[in-house]
Structure formats: C-alpha cells, structure tokens
Amino acid sequence: MxxxxxxxxxxxxxxxxxxxxxxxxxxxNSENEYEEMGTVANEHESxxxxxxxxxxxxxxxxxxxxxxxxxDDTLGEVLxxxxxxxxxxxxxxxxxPQLQRAKHKSFLEKAIGDxxxxxxxxxxxxxxxxxxxxxxxxxxxxxVSTYRDRVIATFKQCQHPEGGFGxxxxxxxxxxxxxxxxxxxxxxxxxxxxxxxxRKAMWxxxxxxxxxxxxxxxxxxxxxxxxxxxxxxxAMSLLNxxxxxxxxxxxxxxxxxxxxxxxxxxxxxxxxxxxxISAAPGNEAHGAYAFCGLGCLSIMGPPKETLNKYLDVPSLxxxxxxxxxxxxxxxxxxxxxxxxxxxxxxxxxxxxxxEAAAGKGLWNRGALGRYILSAAQFKKGGLIDKPGKRPDSYxxxxxxxxxSAVQHEYVFDEDVNSDIGQDNLGAPFHWxxxxxxxxxxxxxxxxxxxxxHPVFVIPSQAATDCRKYFEANPGF
Amino acid sequence: xxxxYYHDDPKWSDVAPLPQEDYGHHPLAAIAYTEEYSxxxxxxxxxxxxxxHSERVLELTEHIIGLNPAxxxxxxxxxxxxxxxxxxxxxxxxxxxxxxxxxLKNYQIWHHRQTIIDKLGSPDGxxxxxxxxxxxxxxxxxxxxxxxxLVKRFDxxxxxxxxxxxxxxxxxxxxxxxxxxRWFLVFGGTVGEGEKVERDVVVRELEYAQDAIRKAPQNQxxxxxLRGVIRRSGLPLSALQHFALEFADxxxxxxxxxxxxxxxxxxxxxxxxxxKTELAVKxxxxxxTRYDPIRKTYWEYRKGLxxxxxxxxxxxxxxxxxxxxxxx
Ligand SMILES: [Zn+2]
Numbered sequence: 101m102x103x104x105x106x107x108x109x110x111x112x113x114x115x116x117x118x119x120x121x122x123x124x125x126x127x128x129n130s131e132n133e134y135e136e137m138g139t140v141a142n143e144h145e146s147x148x149x150x151x152x153x154x155x156x157x158x159x160x161x162x163x164x165x166x167x168x169x170x171x172d173d174t175l176g177e178v179l180x181x182x183x184x185x186x187x188x189x190x191x192x193x194x195x196x197p198q199l200q201r202a203k204h205k206s207f208l209e210k211a212i213g214d215x216x217x218x219x220x221x222x223x224x225x226x227x228x229x230x231x232x233x234x235x236x237x238x239x240x241x242x243x244v245s246t247y248r249d250r251v252i253a254t255f256k257q258c259q260h261p262e263g264g265f266g267x268x269x270x271x272x273x274x275x276x277x278x279x280x281x282x283x284x285x286x287x288x289x290x291x292x293x294x295x296x297x298x299r300k301a302m303w304x305x306x307x308x309x310x311x312x313x314x315x316x317x318x319x320x321x322x323x324x325x326x327x328x329x330x331x332x333x334x335a336m337s338l339l340n341x342x343x344x345x346x347x348x349x350x351x352x353x354x355x356x357x358x359x360x361x362x363x364x365x366x367x368x369x370x371x372x373x374x375x376x377i378s379a380a381p382g383n384e385a386h387g388a389y390a391f392c393g394l395g396c397l398s399i400m401g402p403p404k405e406t407l408n409k410y411l412d413v414p415s416l417x418x419x420x421x422x423x424x425x426x427x428x429x430x431x432x433x434x435x436x437x438x439x440x441x442x443x444x445x446x447x448x449x450x451x452x453x454x455e456a457a458a459g460k461g462l463w464n465r466g467a468l469g470r471y472i473l474s475a476a477q478f479k480k481g482g483l484i485d486k487p488g489k490r491p492d493s494y495x496x497x498x499x500x501x502x503x504s505a506v507q508h509e510y511v512f513d514e515d516v517n518s519d520i521g522q523d524n525l526g527a528p529f530h531w532x533x534x535x536x537x538x539x540x541x542x543x544x545x546x547x548x549x550x551x552x553h554p555v556f557v558i559p560s561q562a563a564t565d566c567r568k569y570f571e572a573n574p575g576f
Numbered sequence: 577x578x579x580x581y582y583h584d585d586p587k588w589s590d591v592a593p594l595p596q597e598d599y600g601h602h603p604l605a606a607i608a609y610t611e612e613y614s615x616x617x618x619x620x621x622x623x624x625x626x627x628x629h630s631e632r633v634l635e636l637t638e639h640i641i642g643l644n645p646a647x648x649x650x651x652x653x654x655x656x657x658x659x660x661x662x663x664x665x666x667x668x669x670x671x672x673x674x675x676x677x678x679x680l681k682n683y684q685i686w687h688h689r690q691t692i693i694d695k696l697g698s699p700d701g702x703x704x705x706x707x708x709x710x711x712x713x714x715x716x717x718x719x720x721x722x723x724x725x726l727v728k729r730f731d732x733x734x735x736x737x738x739x740x741x742x743x744x745x746x747x748x749x750x751x752x753x754x755x756x757x758r759w760f761l762v763f764g765g766t767v768g769e770g771e772k773v774e775r776d777v778v779v780r781e782l783e784y785a786q787d788a789i790r791k792a793p794q795n796q797x798x799x800x801x802l803r804g805v806i807r808r809s810g811l812p813l814s815a816l817q818h819f820a821l822e823f824a825d826x827x828x829x830x831x832x833x834x835x836x837x838x839x840x841x842x843x844x845x846x847x848x849x850x851x852k853t854e855l856a857v858k859x860x861x862x863x864x865t866r867y868d869p870i871r872k873t874y875w876e877y878r879k880g881l882x883x884x885x886x887x888x889x890x891x892x893x894x895x896x897x898x899x900x901x902x903x904x
Contacts (some may be wrong), residue, residue: 158866159793159867168753213603220613223607224608224649226607233605250602254603256597257603267647270594270596272652293632297861308783319648319652321656322652373754374800380721383717415807421874426868426870434752435713461873464870464871527614
C-alpha cells in the first residue's frame, strides 16, 4: 500500500501543489491553469483538489533543510489521502470518507482486551489505555458503563495505599495514572465506582506532589511539568477535594497553604516567547502542553478571567493558530514540525477554552475535520498520526476527541449547572454544548461524534454526575 | 538474554515475593506477563514494602528495566536506592548511555539521568552526549528540555553554549527547538525573566534572526523569535517595519509581490500599532484571501479587533473632545 511505503516517489499532484507554492516565482501564470491539469479525477476528487489549492500557501522557499525535506515527503503522502480515497471507504455527502464507526469501535475494544506477554512495556500505561478506549468509545456514542465492574477491578489494583493511582499493582502513584483512573471511573460512573477512590489518601498524595514554586511533580521524586498541574486539578475538581493543602504537604514548610498558591504564576512562566505553552519554564512551546496549561487555568476559574490574567492571550492565539498546517489540513504540535492526528485534540481542544476568553470564530473547523476523516483513519480501524503510521489507542482517542471539538460548540455560562460547582474548583462544571456546528461542514450525520466536556475530555454528563456525587458526599 | 529467576537463588531466599492482588473481575488491558516478569515484579514489590535498598535491589531493577524500560516505578526506586547506597554514579551514567539511545522518547530515562547528574554535581560529558542524541533526532523534546535543565543547573549560559546552538541552527534554520534554546540562553538565564536586556544584546539578536529570515523568508521560527525579542526588550514593534517591508509592502508594491506571509502578519500588527488601520486591514486581507487562507477566520478575527479598537479610539477621541470643550 502506498501509504506504508515512504520511499514511493511523490505523486504528480504533489509536484503540482509545489508548483502552486512556487507561484510567487511565476507571477505571470493565471490561477486557473492548475485546475486544468487534473487527469481522470472524479467529481469528488476534483472538489478535494480545488479545496487543497484554495488553502495552499503560494510561497515556497528554495532553501532546503532537513525540516523542509521531511515536510515535503509528508505532504506527498498526506495529499494522496486528502484528495483521493486510497482506503476505498464509503463517502459522505461531501465526498469525504465516512467515519468508520464499527471498525474504530472494535479497535478500541481490542485495545482494552488481553495482551500477549511481549506487551510488558505497556504495563505502566494500562490506566492510559483504559482511558483512551473508554473516551474513544464514548465519542462513538457507546455506553461504557457496561465496563464498570472491570474498571473497578482495574483501578483497585492500581490504587496506592498512600493515595493516588499508579500504573498497576504495587506501582508508585503517578499523576498521569491518577488522571486516567479518575476520568475512567467518572466515565463508567455509579456509586461503586466512585467509592473505590480513597479520596482522603488522594488529597494527601496530591499534597505531596505540590511544589513550592507552584507546580506539581508527576510522581514522588519525579519530573515537574505542566501535565502535573493539569492532572492534579482534574482529580481535585471532579472529586471535590478541599483546596487547603494537607497538614503533611512538604510545600507547607515553604509557607504554602493552598493547592493554588503560586500556580497561576507558574503556568504564566510556561508561556514562551512564541505565545504557546511549554512543559516547564524555559522549554519549547508544544501543543499538548498548551492544552494542559489552558485546562489547568480553566479549572482554576472562568477562562475569561484566568486566561486573561495569567497569559498573553493574543500571542497565545497566534501560536495556536499557526499550528494549522496548510495544505495538510491537520495540526502540528510545534513550529516547523509535521502534521499529526493527536493534535486534532491537543490544539483543536484548546479552542473552546480560548474562545471562552477571547471571542468566537478563531479556527478552521472544516479543514481539521477533513484531515481526520480523510487522512487519519486507518483502513482496518483505529485512527493514526498520519498516513503511513499504524493506529494506536492514543491517536484514536485524540482524533475522535478532535472531531468532537470540530463538530460541537461550547459555551461557558455560570448559570449552567448552578446547583453545583460553587466552590472547590467548580468552574469547569458550567459549560454547555450549545449546538452542532454548520460552518465549514464536511461531515454527514453518520460522521457526528458525541459532545465531549471541553476541559475533562469525557462526556459532560459523566463529569457532572461525578461532581454531584462528591458534593453530596464531601466527607473523607 | 537468558531468563532470570529468583525463587531458587540463595541470595533471595530470605524474601517472600508479593504476588499481584486480584479484585474479582477481569481487569482491562491485562497483560499475560511472562513468569520471569511476574516473578521479578513480585520480588520488587516485596523489597519496596520493606523499603529495602541494597545491591541486589539494583540488580533486580536493572533486570526489570531490561524487560520494561517504560516502568517509571522501577526507575524511581532505583534512583532512591542509588542514593541510599551512595553508589558510584559515574558507573550509573556509563550504564545508562547505550540504553538512552534505544529509548529516546522515554520520559523516565531522561528524568533518571537528570537525578543522577544533579547528585553528581558535574555536567562533564553531558553536552557531548546530548549532541550525539540530537544527531539521531534533532527536535527531541526530552533531550532539549534536559539540555535546558543542564544549562541552568550548572550555569552554562556562556559563549560556548551559544556557539553550539548556532551550529544547530546552521544545520537546519527551521529547527525551532534550537531557536527556543537560543532564547533560553540569551533571555532565560543570567538576565532573569523580568530584567532589562542590554541594548547590544538586543541588536545582536535582532540581526541574527533577520539574517536567518533572509535565507528562508517563509520560515516562521526566526519571525517568532524576532517578535519575542521586541516584546521582551520593550522596543516598539515599528522597529521592525523597515525589515518587514523587504518581504511585503502592501502600500507600495503590487499584491503579487509577497515573499513571506509572516511579514504580512507582522506588518498588520505594526500598522495597527501605528493607527494605520487601512493598511493593517489590507495586510490581513491579503493573508485571508491569498497568502495564508487556511487561517482565514483568524485573520478576520484580527480585523474585527482592529475595528473594535477603532471604535474605542473614536469614542475616546469624542470624550476627550468633550472634556476639552467642558474645560474651555
Ligand atoms: Zn501524535
């Protein structure tokens, strides 16, 4: 298959797009010339080609470097899928491949099934696999509460006696595992699931992760980065934990008393000169960390207040917007990196939070939808980074979550769910999914995935129910 | 590699392995562990429960890491043990080196290295090691982040590091990680996050980024750098107008004559700051319709801000006039 053969020569169309890019050097050419070059392309294909031409940047530097060369190779591969239909998927009304629900569903179900012994290297990532599959299945409209008993059995094994969750039985507690566990438990819901969390021990664990500079380490003796801050706040908010640091929290010795002490300023320090957000102060701006940073601030309070207070929002928007790759249609994670389907969520998911702070209409939903449907679906099921790559549950989850961000519009409104979330990091409970998006629509009804909570990235109802339960049962 | 077991090893006869607890239902993403992995984990759990830090624990962790290098618990416990035993950390680094190359994207390995080098108190050999890693993957996030930690920890904000970074940018002027590292060296270290930057440093940095842009004007990395330097130094954006006009000039050159969409983007902000709204709108229109149409809605949003700004200024001017009238 062409997609798996990276040594394949660039297609004629690729040369053509490069020619459009070179237009700057051939100013006398008329713009329509290129459309006549289509060979036997069918109607859909020519519509796709016309779209790609319409978003191609007509400037191309001659100066070649390693970056521009791999960039060209990638574009050649991606174009085959954006324009034609090499997977032979059935097409929707817009001429794009339909979302292969049944195939993706069975891929995700398999991903939480049993693994052969040689898969031991994913031993510490089992909470992630669980979260990615359950969220992916939820996006596909599946009822995941049927997994409740197995989720309980899984996370009882992973819970550490001193609080928090680890990758498996006897593993040290880790904030990534804690994040994945909390979200998975919230997704299956129900008292038995909620009650398997030792909240008091969790509170102590989170207290041990809090650092004097405001951030959080991922594990005892582990790295401090912005994932830690986000994951900790997600757990605190969903479980309605007190903001007061526990008495045994080491950060108390440096004078901190509250989980939020110095946190906003720490997130500020992660905003780079490019406007994006990095793992930790001084590092490079990166899409996945942008979502973590914005998620963290959106839990601390209404995004309009917190984003504007702690970030330079115009340069943030500039950086996020720059992540949209043309004409690939998907996002990349950093300046001059390659398009990758997981950023459909990491960047695509930022927009609801940013728009709540800065106003609507910042991004190109249609183009991203196109990348996900045309270039990120694997023939046999599951979604991928880019054509030529193998599917995995991480890229399946985040492409589907990205598609959800494309198709639904969210509004932050204090009056929504005003019966809950009045204190203890309650801000994220006041979102509502407003309507399905019409603008830039390239998906049919059969391609619509479920709405997803913009901060927690699980179904909104699951987040609300979990918080409601722990507001009704706040004691330890 | 030969399989390794502990149950018949006299060195471990005093330890009862802790098997994995079961909670009834079949767990999700369950792995059919090999007997070897399962047993080794059982002994590790027993050691952790007893808080044992010993040479045999080091051997055990090395064994498990060989079976599963992404096992953060084992790495963290190994680091604790090395520290408790006052082990030879140089030997640990020598052991780590070949492993790192195989697992460039592994968070644990880089964090472990950081913990060890921090304890060792010397960066000797590390810059060369990192450079070898970047030869394999010139934009690896963990490797660059580790280098930033190293520079900060050992105060390496010096000419040598800057020279090395220039070499990385020379190799690939589009390597944004190298640009970020340059920023970190120039503005993130001794200068401090909030402090004033020397004028000659600002001039040097502006020239450096401008030279890079002239090589490949559609490369966004140095454009972002340029904007960053202006913002950081407090200079007005208009300081870049003359330079940006080399690549686009919505006022005086035909619309076809644009050599960088990033120049238009910058000019739009320069014009807006100077109150030349019409020119700003023209630059944004060129971006939206022709030079960067995938971001059309974003350019339209920026136009919307200009109009809002314009209205604000009008009301502002009107009320200022009202105040003047009243004062007269
Ligand atoms: Zn990815």
